[in-house]
Amino acid sequence: MKNFADKLIQAIQKKGNPICVGLDPRMAQMPECVKKDSPAETFLEFNKGIIDAVADLVPVVKPQIAFYEQYGSEGYLAFEKTCEYAQSKGLIVIADAKRNDIGSTAEGYAQAFLGGFAVKADAVTVTPYLGYDGVKPFVEVCKKSDKGIFVLVKTSNKSSCELQDCDVSIPDGNMKVYELMGHYVESWGANEVGESGYSSIGAVVGATFPDQAKVLRKIMPQTIFLVPGYGAQGGAAEDVKPCFNKDGLGAIINSSRGIIFAYESSDYGPDGYQDAARDAVSKMARELSDVIGK
């Protein structure tokens, strides 16, 4: 039986690219043609359009739950329905929720996102500030039900340096906090390595820090990187190259605004948001193909 990492690698190979489409809807950018009675229903309609447009092209989508939660339980329902719809179209779904807590509380989150009853997702993002107590309950669920997590290691934002780039003392000298977390994540995932050679316990590594990604790629050879920050946040294809292993695998590259709102900088216009998204995905696939595994 294949674990989450195997399924993800297989999907990447089948689609021929490692693109993750971020489903981060914003009311101000919703085309008129998808508007419904409420923001939540509008988001769902828009997402279905994007999913229909990209489902045959990309392996993964990643809805970011904050955009939905700001509309409360109605937004949460739209998030659930988005995940379910994406899965029904054969896409792997990463719930970007950055949850973190301990013990039975973390178990609650693991159940919410990976238990299969509330949110229908294949993986969830997790923040490691609490240490392994906050990660283990998720790992246990991954083990039982072939799900995955992506643990924040080095994030794409500017102030990620405030904590993540600090030098910490280790017996032999110093290492950066993100390196320490990289070692932790690689070890936490060591028992979850599948047939593909990759682990179901992944890491979030921002596209905006290629030098740090290079270091982390060495520390975490079996870990799949989820890479945000491509496109709108400033990361280019060359920047994400260090996130891949020599086999051309080991990373998925997320783009949100650059794909879902591609219509804003194209001739298609709002009504053509689906075609614009398809074009943007194809362009990104070519850009990545030029640098991966070379």
Next chain:
Amino acid sequence: MKNFADKLIQAIQKKGNPICVGLDPRMAQMPECVKKDSPAETFLEFNKGIIDAVADLVPVVKPQIAFYEQYGSEGYLAFEKTCEYAQSKGLIVIADAKRNDIGSTAEGYAQAFLGGFAVKADAVTVTPYLGYDGVKPFVEVCKKSDKGIFVLVKTSNKSSCELQDCDVSIPDGNMKVYELMGHYVESWGANEVGESGYSSIGAVVGATFPDQAKVLRKIMPQTIFLVPGYGAQGGAAEDVKPCFNKDGLGAIINSSRGIIFAYESSDYGPDGYQDAARDAVSKMARELSDVIGK
């Protein structure tokens, strides 16, 4: 106009204790008398009972959203209704959500929990792994609408040492990660200090690490500590003493299971869960009163 910290300090002084009741419902421990058609409705019924029982005794309640989210959007709705009911009974509500993200995504969370439309809460817990980019959007909302946040600094769980107790290099030597975060939080909150002398930007400091709390109290004189880990997690009144300033203020002490499920270790039985909760609060208030400000 009073800010969040002022309102919190005023509520503590009015009630005469710094107790925060954690509303962390679990299906296995729901008394028969509150059971409804769904877990979500059952939780809401139970919470209303607890809120009615303690509203005249304590200043604050803290529902932990993971327990609700595991039941999806229905659970989320029960969380919203719990917060709204608690506020309607005059209680200050801290949404324990440990949210964290950057830019517009963090703004989404800030809107969700502090915007007043989705969740009716007065404050939310935030995880600082991403640096100030992940905290600033919350601070902005706090400033505008007299809300508060509590940033994780030193958590009560055992493996919190894995990252939080690391020695980081600073120009003059070394300090622990939790000390570094303590300095950050105190500075992030410096412009949010109210008439009470305390800031609306608070810190989470676990009851299980009194030595570290003592150090943090010195680093963060104007910061209010939200202290989990009392009771069921092992923290006693003596352990939380270092969390208070000499004025007897500066901390709120959370107990969840020890209060809401007090009926399990009392003569009241399940039907008397409200009376058991009141007794548990009174006992905790006496324990704290014996050590605070002495």
